Amino acid sequence: DAGVTQSPTHLIKTRGQHVTLRCSPISGHKSVSWYQQVLGQGPQFIFQYYEKEERGRGNFPDRFSARQFPNYSSELNVNALLLGDSALYLCASSRDTGRPDFYEQYFGPGTRLTVT
Amino acid sequence: GQQVMQIPQYQHVQEGEDFTTYCNSSTTLSNIQWYKQRPGGHPVFLIQLVKSGEVKKQKRLTFQFGEAKKNSSLHITATQTTDVGTYFCAGNSGGSNYKLTFGKGTLLTVNP
Numbered sequence: 001d002a003g004v005t006q007s008p009t010h011l012i013k014t015r016g017q018h019v020t021l022r023c024s025p026i027s028g029h030k031s032v033s034w035y036q037q038v039l040g041q042g043p044q045f046i047f048q049y050y051e052k053e054e055r056g057r058g059n060f061p062d063r064f065s066a067r068q069f070p071n072y073s074s075e076l077n078v079n080a081l082l083l084g085d086s087a088l089y090l091c092a093s094s095r096d097t098g099r100p101d102f103y104e105q106y107f108g109p110g111t112r113l114t115v116t
Numbered sequence: 117g118q119q120v121m122q123i124p125q126y127q128h129v130q131e132g133e134d135f136t137t138y139c140n141s142s143t144t145l146s147n148i149q150w151y152k153q154r155p156g157g158h159p160v161f162l163i164q165l166v167k168s169g170e171v172k173k174q175k176r177l178t179f180q181f182g183e184a185k186k187n188s189s190l191h192i193t194a195t196q197t198t199d200v201g202t203y204f205c206a207g208n209s210g211g212s213n214y215k216l217t218f219g220k221g222t223l224l225t226v227n228p
C-alpha cells in the first residue's frame with residue numbers, strides 16, 4: 001500500500017504570499033494531522049482532522065487554516081507568509097477510529113517551504 | 117500548556133556502546149510515543165506506551181514509561197551505525213485533547 005503522500009516536495013514563496021500544501025493519507029485512514037518542523041526542533045502540532053471535522057488546533061495564528069475532503073485528503077493553507085514560516089510541513093495519518101486514544105502517526109515525506 | 121523535554125540534545129557514541137535518551141513531561145500523560153527521524157527523512161513510529169511503569173522491548177531497544185506517567189526513556193544496547201538519527205518522544209494528555217506534543221529530540225551519531 002502507498003504511504004502518506006504530500007505535494008509539492010519543495011516550495012519557495014515570497015513574504016506576504018499564500019501557500020496551499022496537500023496531503024493524501026494512507027488508504028483507510030480517516031484522521032490527518034499537520035505539523036510544522038523547524039530545523040533542529042521536534043514537529044509542532046498545527047491541526048488534526050477526523051471525518052472532515054477539526055478535532056484539534058495547536059498554537060498557530062489564524063493565518064493557518066486547513067480542511068479535509070470527503071476522500072480524507074487534506075489541505076493546509078497559510079496566508080500572509082512570514083519569513084518564520086519557513087519550515088518542513090509534515091502531514092500524518094492514523095487509523096484512528098474516533099476514540100480519543102492516540103494511534104500511531106504515519107508521516108509523509110513533508111513539504112519544504114522556504115519564504116524569502 | 118503541556119511541555120515535553122528531552123535530554124540530551126546530542127549524543128555521540130562509538131559503535132557498540134549503549135545510548136539512552138530521557139523524556140519528561142510537565143503534565144501527566146495518557147500515553148507516550150517514540151519516533152525516529154533519519155537525517156533528511158520524516159519521523160517513523162517506533163512504539164507507544166500507555167500503562168504506568170510499562171516496559172517494552174524491540175530487539176536492542178528498550179522503552180520505559182514512568183510510574184507517574186510523566187517521564188519515559190529509550191535505551192539502545194550496543195549501538196550500530198544504522199541507529200543514527202534523531203529520536204523524539206511525543207506525549208498526549210488524553211481526554212478530548214488530540215494534540216500530540218513532541219520533544220525537541222535527541223540526535224544520535226555513531227562512530228564506526
